[in-house]
Amino acid sequence: GAVVSQHPSWVICKSGTSVKIECRSLDFQATTMFWYRQFPKQSLMLMATSNEGSKATYEQGVEKDKFLINHASLTLSTLTVTSAHPEDSSFYICSARVITEAFFGQGTRLTVV
Amino acid sequence: RKEVEQDPGPFNVPEGATVAFNCTYSNSASQSFFWYRQDCRKEPKLLMSVYSSGNEDGRFTAQLNRASQYISLLIRDSKLSDSATYLCVVNNNNDMRFGAGTRLTVKP
Numbered sequence: 001g002a003v004v005s006q007h008p009s010w011v012i013c014k015s016g017t018s019v020k021i022e023c024r025s026l027d028f029q030a031t032t033m034f035w036y037r038q039f040p041k042q043s044l045m046l047m048a049t050s051n052e053g054s055k056a057t058y059e060q061g062v063e064k065d066k067f068l069i070n071h072a073s074l075t076l077s078t079l080t081v082t083s084a085h086p087e088d089s090s091f092y093i094c095s096a097r098v099i100t101e102a103f104f105g106q107g108t109r110l111t112v113v
Numbered sequence: 114r115k116e117v118e119q120d121p122g123p124f125n126v127p128e129g130a131t132v133a134f135n136c137t138y139s140n141s142a143s144q145s146f147f148w149y150r151q152d153c154r155k156e157p158k159l160l161m162s163v164y165s166s167g168n169e170d171g172r173f174t175a176q177l178n179r180a181s182q183y184i185s186l187l188i189r190d191s192k193l194s195d196s197a198t199y200l201c202v203v204n205n206n207n208d209m210r211f212g213a214g215t216r217l218t219v220k221p
Binding site: 006034036041042043044045046091093097100101102104105106107109 | 117121145147149154155156157158159162200202204207209210211212213214
């Protein structure tokens with residue numbers, strides 16, 4: 001199947017700092033990528049849809065100025081959590097689709113202290 | 114009401130048992146359905162798609178009931194390696210919605 005690579009797999013940062021997460025499609029081109037957040041024992045919640053060459057589409061309740069998304073090429077989308085706070089600690093996962101199947105990155109476990 | 118609802122479990126079963134999970138969805142216009150498996154602290158991976166006629170893949174059987182808006186997954190002869198969280202996923206026009214998952218633990 002298709003491969004989506006996400007980096008870093010885990011990060012610990014101080015409150016107020018920014019963290020960038022990268023998501024790459026390794027063997028296919030993805031015009032659209034999806035960013036999810038998952039809190040413990042909860043479902044994946046879609047945060048935003050990243051579109052190559054245009055602005056991301058954010059879900060209701062997700063602050064676009066806090067979660068900056070850049071999809072500059074057909075194989076790379078980045079999510080930057082700006083001015084991170086402890087409540088932003090979560091598991092962030094990106095995804096790209098091939099036809100109807102979703103392929104996920106390995107996820108990034110963010111801990112803000 | 115949540116868009117996709119699952120019994121969170123946990124389901125604790127012995128090896129060799131048969132276990133079934135159900136999932137209900139609220140959007141009657143949903144077009145495609147899947148079961149994903151997620152291991153602890155890992156990304157979800159596709160287990161199987163769910164077709165209207167029902168489908169089987171080895172020990173796994175998936176069923177879809179559009180009239181009642183529910184999906185099921187049956188695991189026969191469960192193995193220790195089946196221990197994971199099983200996510201029900203419903204897709205409508207490329208808008209995928211995930212259930213919170215049902216946790217399964219298979220014990221020796």
